[in-house]
Amino acid sequence: MRRASYWSWLWLILGSLYFALPLLATFQFSLLAKKGEIGLTAYASVFRDSGFASSFAFSFQTALATIVISALLIVPTTYWVHLRLPELRPLIEFLTLLPFVVPAVVLVFGLSRSYNRTPLTNSHGGLHLLLIAAYVVLSFPYMYRAVDTGLRAINVRALTEAAQSLGARWPTILFRVIFPNVFVALLSGAFVTFAIVMGEFTIAALLAQPAFGPYINLLSSSKVYEPSALAVVSFALTWASIGLLQWLSRGVGQNQPGGPR
Amino acid sequence: MPFLEIVNLHKRYPGGVAVEQVNLAVERGEFISFLGPSGCGKTTTLRMIAGFETPTSGTLTIDGADMTRTPTSQRNIGMVFQSYALFPNMSVADNIGFGLRVAGRPASEIRERVAELLGIIHLADFAQRYPAQLSGGQQQRVALARALAIRPRVLLLDEPLSALDAKIRIVLRHEIRAIQRQLGITTIYVTHDQEEALALSDRVVVMNNGRVEQIGTPSAIYNTPQTAFVASFIGTLNVLPARVVNRDAGHLEVGGQVVRVGRALTDATGSQVTLALRPEIFSLNGAYGPDANRLSAVAEELSFLGPTVRVRTHVAGHALSFDLFNTTGLVLPQLGEQIELHFAPEACLVLPPG
Numbered sequence: 150m151r152r153a154s155y156w157s158w159l160w161l162i163l164g165s166l167y168f169a170l171p172l173l174a175t176f177q178f179s180l181l182a183k184k185g186e187i188g189l190t191a192y193a194s195v196f197r198d199s200g201f202a203s204s205f206a207f208s209f210q211t212a213l214a215t216i217v218i219s220a221l222l223i224v225p226t227t228y229w230v231h232l233r234l235p236e237l238r239p240l241i242e243f244l245t246l247l248p249f250v251v252p253a254v255v256l257v258f259g260l261s262r263s264y265n266r267t268p269l270t271n272s273h274g275g276l277h278l279l280l281i282a283a284y285v286v287l288s289f290p291y292m293y294r295a296v297d298t299g300l301r302a303i304n305v306r307a308l309t310e311a312a313q314s315l316g317a318r319w320p321t322i323l324f325r326v327i328f329p330n331v332f333v334a335l336l337s338g339a340f341v342t343f344a345i346v347m348g349e350f351t352i353a354a355l356l357a358q359p360a361f362g363p364y365i366n367l368l369s370s371s372k373v374y375e376p377s378a379l380a381v382v383s384f385a386l387t388w389a390s391i392g393l394l395q396w397l398s399r400g401v402g403q404n405q406p407g408g409p410r
Numbered sequence: 411m412p413f414l415e416i417v418n419l420h421k422r423y424p425g426g427v428a429v430e431q432v433n434l435a436v437e438r439g440e441f442i443s444f445l446g447p448s449g450c451g452k453t454t455t456l457r458m459i460a461g462f463e464t465p466t467s468g469t470l471t472i473d474g475a476d477m478t479r480t481p482t483s484q485r486n487i488g489m490v491f492q493s494y495a496l497f498p499n500m501s502v503a504d505n506i507g508f509g510l511r512v513a514g515r516p517a518s519e520i521r522e523r524v525a526e527l528l529g530i531i532h533l534a535d536f537a538q539r540y541p542a543q544l545s546g547g548q549q550q551r552v553a554l555a556r557a558l559a560i561r562p563r564v565l566l567l568d569e570p571l572s573a574l575d576a577k578i579r580i581v582l583r584h585e586i587r588a589i590q591r592q593l594g595i596t597t598i599y600v601t602h603d604q605e606e607a608l609a610l611s612d613r614v615v616v617m618n619n620g621r622v623e624q625i626g627t628p629s630a631i632y633n634t635p636q637t638a639f640v641a642s643f644i645g646t647l648n649v650l651p652a653r654v655v656n657r658d659a660g661h662l663e664v665g666g667q668v669v670r671v672g673r674a675l676t677d678a679t680g681s682q683v684t685l686a687l688r689p690e691i692f693s694l695n696g697a698y699g700p701d702a703n704r705l706s707a708v709a710e711e712l713s714f715l716g717p718t719v720r721v722r723t724h725v726a727g728h729a730l731s732f733d734l735f736n737t738t739g740l741v742l743p744q745l746g747e748q749i750e751l752h753f754a755p756e757a758c759l760v761l762p763p764g
Contacts, residue, residue, distance in 0.1 A: 303498065304493050304495060307491050307493045307495035308495055308497060310460070310462055310482070310489065310491070310495070311489065311491060311495035311496075311497070311553075311556075312497075312508070312512075313461075313462075313481075313482040313483050314460060314482055314483075314485075314487055314488065314489035314557070314566075315508055315509030315512055315556070315557075315560060316483050316484075316486075316509055316512045316513055316560065317483060317508075317509075317512045318483055321512055325508075326497055326499075329499040330497070330498055330499050332499075
């Protein structure tokens with residue numbers, strides 16, 4: 150028992166070091182912008198740049214839109230597959246894995262070719278919508294798996310039939326029964342999606358969108374210490390955003406299977 | 411006109427027939443149980459009444475209105491599931507009031523109805539708890555209250571007590587029956603537990619292989635089964651091969667011993683039949699008088715079951731068990747002892763040969 154406990158601590162410490170050491174090294178490097186002294190010069194330079202706040206805000210909004218659209222697409226689809234079309238589950242799993250197989254470059258070229266000469270490609274708003282659509286596709290593997298796991302934890306059929314017997318129709322069942330009961334699972338998929346969108350570079354750059362990923366890349370190619378400071382800041386901001394989302398959604402989804410107590 | 415009527419209900423799946431030619435007429439306020447082994451079609455029939463399954467053919471009417479193709483949400487039925495199916499994200503009070511909120515009832519009416527039902531199910535102090543904070547029995551009470559909240563025309567219960575332990579099951583089944591009587595609601599109850607069906611129901615529908623075997627009062631189902639399946643499925647039964655030796659006098663021969671059944675038989679003299687005898691009909695002390703049947707047997711095994719002692723014997727090479735009440739002064743036969751079993755002719759069930 151005691152031996153097992155030592156091993157647990159060892160693995161925990163090794164895991165923590167693996168996670169924390171690169172961050173610490175980046176942080177330490179970001180403090181050396183002024184020769185011979187340790188200071189926050191690189192951070193001041195990052196915050197002074199107007200591109201930082203605007204690109205972060207752009208990506209933040211895009212991430213939220215992606216999460217909402219993805220949830221509205223994935224939850225009803227996964228619910229219907231669980232309820233009525235379980236034989237389609239392997240196909241849906243395969244389709245949702247495609248974003249891992251299709252490179253982002255191919256995806257964005259496919260999108261821009263498909264929607265060429267439509268309002269989606271000849272306006273700034275249209276391109277932003279296209280970017281969100283591409284991110285929704287990227288979110289499929291995470292959102293689908295999270296929702297699928299959430300639905301497996303509840304008796305979808307019985308809950309649906311119980312609601313039906315009480316007079317509920319499909320929209321009521323979906324938004325009052327199913328969504329609240331997969332909320333915790335949905336949130337975990339949403340956090341991964343959020344983190345991916347905040348750091349995504351390829352699609353945003355190819356669609357010429359002022360996102361946070363291309364901004365980090367631009368900074369990396371022209372400065373030395375600022376990219377490290379930005380990496381630390383973006384890491385902290387992404388975690389803070391996830392924390393904020395969790396705090397704003399506190400209470401929702403409590404008392405569900407596996408939910409917070 | 412019956413309140414709920416099922417006529418020639420069929421349900422076929424690509425893999426076979428689930429329900430075949432089911433006919434049933436239920437009066438208002440009646441408590442009906444569907445009883446049968448797994449896969450007999452009882453749950454499928456219930457689900458067709460609920461509207462979760464569409465019949466392949468046949469009709470279903472409730473209170474004179476054809477409901478065969480009506481969506482579940484428009485049938486006004488209350489349903490209680492084996493798995494409780496309480497909404498995990500809602501409190502007890504919200505669960506009970508869900509149907510009323512969906513119907514757009516005023517908040518004050520919902521509050522009153524929820525409070526009334528919480529009183530009926532004895533969970534008034536649990537209104538703000540969540541399903542995960544309740545025991546199985548409490549959850550099923552809440553599920554019952556939720557189903558009753560909308561004042562359904564028919565209450566359907568699909569093996570509601572199967573997931574509970576034996577003691578809670580007995581308490582809760584009495585509560586279900588008491589509430590059903592109090593509200594006078596027409597109820598259909600699916601179970602594979604014959605004791606539950608017999609204890610609760612006004613009438614029992616025994617099903618097997620998708621068909622109705624017999625519909626009758628619990629007493630009729632138990633005492634005068636119409637088919638070999640019903641006889642063997644309900645209660646414990648000793649089955650002995652017999653031969654008709656006098657059709658008009660109602661005499662059978664079992665392993666060289668004559669048994670009188672007290673009525674004329676429909677089977678021809680000389681034909682083979684099955685004599686079915688319940689374990690509780692026997693006596694060792696001649697309690698049934700001089701006209702009782704007598705069978706010689708050898709005691710082979712005694713099993714103490716609490717209120718009764720089951721004695722296993724052999725009669726002409728066939729196993730026969732009987733029960734003796736565990737009363738003060740009970741004298742049990744010795745193992746290997748030759749005994750004489752007395753039983754009344756009217757207690758004999760004559761079935762087709764097995």
